[in-house]
Amino acid sequence: MSGFLSQLLNGLQYGLLLFLIASGLTLIFGVLGIINLAHGSLFMIGAYLAFLVTKATGSLWFALPVGIGAGLVIGAVLERVLFRYFYDREHLDQVLVTFALILIFEEMRSLVVGNDFYSVPVPAALDFSIPITAGFSYAAYRFFVIGACLVLAAALITWIERTNMGAVIRAAAEKPEMVDILGLDARRVHLTVFAVGTALAVTAGGLAAPLTSVYPNMGDGMLIISFVVVVIGGLGSVSGAFFAALLIGLIDTLGKAYGQAFAGSGLGNIIAACASMAVYILMVIVLLFRPAGLFGRRA
Amino acid sequence: MISSQTAPLIETKNLHTYYDDSHILRGVSIVLKPGETLGLMGRNGMGKTTLIRTIMGLVRPRSGTVHVGGRDMTREAAFRIAQQGISYVPEGRGIFASLSVRENLAISGRAGIDGATTWTLPLILELFPRLAERLANRGDQLSGGEQQMLAIGRALMSNPRVLILDEATEGLAPLIRDEIWKTVRLVRDAGIATLLVDKTVSEVTAIADRVVILVKGEVAFEGSPAALKADPAILHRHLGV
Ligand SMILES: Nc1ncnc2c1ncn2[C@@H]1O[C@H](COP(=O)(O)OP(=O)(O)O)[C@@H](O)[C@H]1O
Ligand SMILES: [Mg+2]
Numbered sequence: 001m002s003g004f005l006s007q008l009l010n011g012l013q014y015g016l017l018l019f020l021i022a023s024g025l026t027l028i029f030g031v032l033g034i035i036n037l038a039h040g041s042l043f044m045i046g047a048y049l050a051f052l053v054t055k056a057t058g059s060l061w062f063a064l065p066v067g068i069g070a071g072l073v074i075g076a077v078l079e080r081v082l083f084r085y086f087y088d089r090e091h092l093d094q095v096l097v098t099f100a101l102i103l104i105f106e107e108m109r110s111l112v113v114g115n116d117f118y119s120v121p122v123p124a125a126l127d128f129s130i131p132i133t134a135g136f137s138y139a140a141y142r143f144f145v146i147g148a149c150l151v152l153a154a155a156l157i158t159w160i161e162r163t164n165m166g167a168v169i170r171a172a173a174e175k176p177e178m179v180d181i182l183g184l185d186a187r188r189v190h191l192t193v194f195a196v197g198t199a200l201a202v203t204a205g206g207l208a209a210p211l212t213s214v215y216p217n218m219g220d221g222m223l224i225i226s227f228v229v230v231v232i233g234g235l236g237s238v239s240g241a242f243f244a245a246l247l248i249g250l251i252d253t254l255g256k257a258y259g260q261a262f263a264g265s266g267l268g269n270i271i272a273a274c275a276s277m278a279v280y281i282l283m284v285i286v287l288l289f290r291p292a293g294l295f296g297r298r299a
Numbered sequence: 300m301i302s303s304q305t306a307p308l309i310e311t312k313n314l315h316t317y318y319d320d321s322h323i324l325r326g327v328s329i330v331l332k333p334g335e336t337l338g339l340m341g342r343n344g345m346g347k348t349t350l351i352r353t354i355m356g357l358v359r360p361r362s363g364t365v366h367v368g369g370r371d372m373t374r375e376a377a378f379r380i381a382q383q384g385i386s387y388v389p390e391g392r393g394i395f396a397s398l399s400v401r402e403n404l405a406i407s408g409r410a411g412i413d414g415a416t417t418w419t420l421p422l423i424l425e426l427f428p429r430l431a432e433r434l435a436n437r438g439d440q441l442s443g444g445e446q447q448m449l450a451i452g453r454a455l456m457s458n459p460r461v462l463i464l465d466e467a468t469e470g471l472a473p474l475i476r477d478e479i480w481k482t483v484r485l486v487r488d489a490g491i492a493t494l495l496v497d498k499t500v501s502e503v504t505a506i507a508d509r510v511v512i513l514v515k516g517e518v519a520f521e522g523s524p525a526a527l528k529a530d531p532a533i534l535h536r537h538l539g540v
Contacts, residue, residue, distance in 0.1 A: 167402040178393040182407040183381030
């Protein structure tokens with residue numbers, strides 16, 4: 001029972017981290033029309049940044065705000081000097097340039113910090129476990145990650161769904177030409193969306209660093225699973241991405257934790273394999289029957 | 300240098316616009332003066348929408364110029380032209396389906412280029428009481444007539460100097476049409492210059508100060524509504540009435 005509770009919390013925490021990455025991916029796709037393959041690299045950059053800042057200052061507490069600020073700056077610069085010129089280009093060009101960015105970012109990572117694995121210490125203040133039941137306690141830092149992600153998710157969704165700027169962002173995703181016709185400067189919207197999306201991925205990397213340690217290409221897996229979230233949530237939908245991320249986080253974590261129990265017999269091996277692929281199977285089913293996503297508002 | 304007070308709000312000179320190889324506008328020159336209502340007529344496919352899209356910077360002319368309030372705005376970005384106080388309600392209305400009625404209106408709310416703040420949310424809702432009941436609804440939950448009111452309301456929220464209406468009454472029930480025409484008169488009486496594209500000859504000739512008829516991308520007639528009504532041959536040949 002306590003094992004299950006622990007997996008449930010792990011799934012929740014993983015899903016919320018996924019949301020931070022997938023929400024930026026889906027926003028950037030919805031508003032800018034670009035599928036940013038380098039979005040996973042931003043997660044990687046966030047994790048390495050957390051490692052470097054923690055090493056220099058001795059605490060993750062400095063690394064997290066630095067990550068948010070650096071993410072905004074990196075995103076704004078990328079939009080200004082690069083992505084802006086690719087909005088009207090063909091998808092192939094966009095894929096190529098964002099793929100090139102992955103290679104560039106990994107090469108830079110290799111030059112600056114090398115190819116070793118590093119662990120990042122949990123901040124001392126959170127280096128303990130919180131007892132939940134008599135025989136089960138859960139890491140305080142993981143609770144902190146859950147809380148931080150929830151705060152960021154609430155802020156993001158409020159911004160998108162409740163503010164005037166958010167309305168302009170949704171309008172730009174739906175009818176970009178009409179936004180121009182109304183005299184609204186879409187370039188400001190593009191810059192803001194890209195900067196915020198980037199900052200979220202970088203922040204996710206910083207939050208994840210103490211949990212996963214940091215290592216080369218760590219963004220690749222996150223990118224792929226984030227795409228699953230974006231597809232299931234409905235391309236461009238931030239609130240859809242939220243529910244999809246939680247769903248994927250739980251299914252993936254529980255599937256991997258309990259699927260193995262079936263392994264051994266022939267049928268059991270198949271069940272175990274399916275359980276570990278459950279999210280991808282779900283994505284295929286969604287693409288077949290609800291291509292607009294499970295949580296997309298309409299086709 | 301023409302003073303911006305007396306300069307035409309919109310002036311096109313010898314516009315030639317193409318879609319790929321098709322030559323759509325063939326030297327169109329029109330003028331819209333402050334406070335004036337200009338009716339733009341012509342059968343389907345004659346280039347009325349293309350002319351508006353060229354004025355708005357949504358399509359680039361191959362040659363010719365567009366001046367707004369005396370400033371050369373040819374090849375400027377569409378949003379900059381709109382910011383010169385030009386509000387365009389396109390065919391199909393361009394309502395944001397995923398935004399609420401309130402958001403659709405609020406999104407373009409701003410003071411006019413002259414600082415005017417006449418058109419506010421309460422005034423728009425007074426003008427279109429139906430919208431007041433639907434504020435929390437999504438754009439795609441409105442009827443066609445309500446969407447048209449929302450599109451016009453949204454255009455007015457930016458306190459424009461010029462309102463451009465492209466087929467605003469097309470496909471609407473007679474009662475709703477009447478409401479739109481009432482609004483067009485009110486806008487005219489408020490001193491906003493209007494470029495009115497519509498096929499309802501009786502209404503356009505009743506409201507407009509001047510009428511321009513486009514035929515195959517060229518100005519085939521320009522004159523007062525009285526002159527147009529006095530010439531049944533033109534009405535018949537170019538408008539099919
Ligand atoms: N995007 C486009 N691409 C190619 N041709 C177009 C496009 N839009 C309009 N046309 C053509 O341009 C001509 C003028 O169209 P339009 O300006 O929409 O006329 P109107 O508004 O007077 O009905 C028509 O022959 C139409 O088929
Ligand atoms: Mg038309």
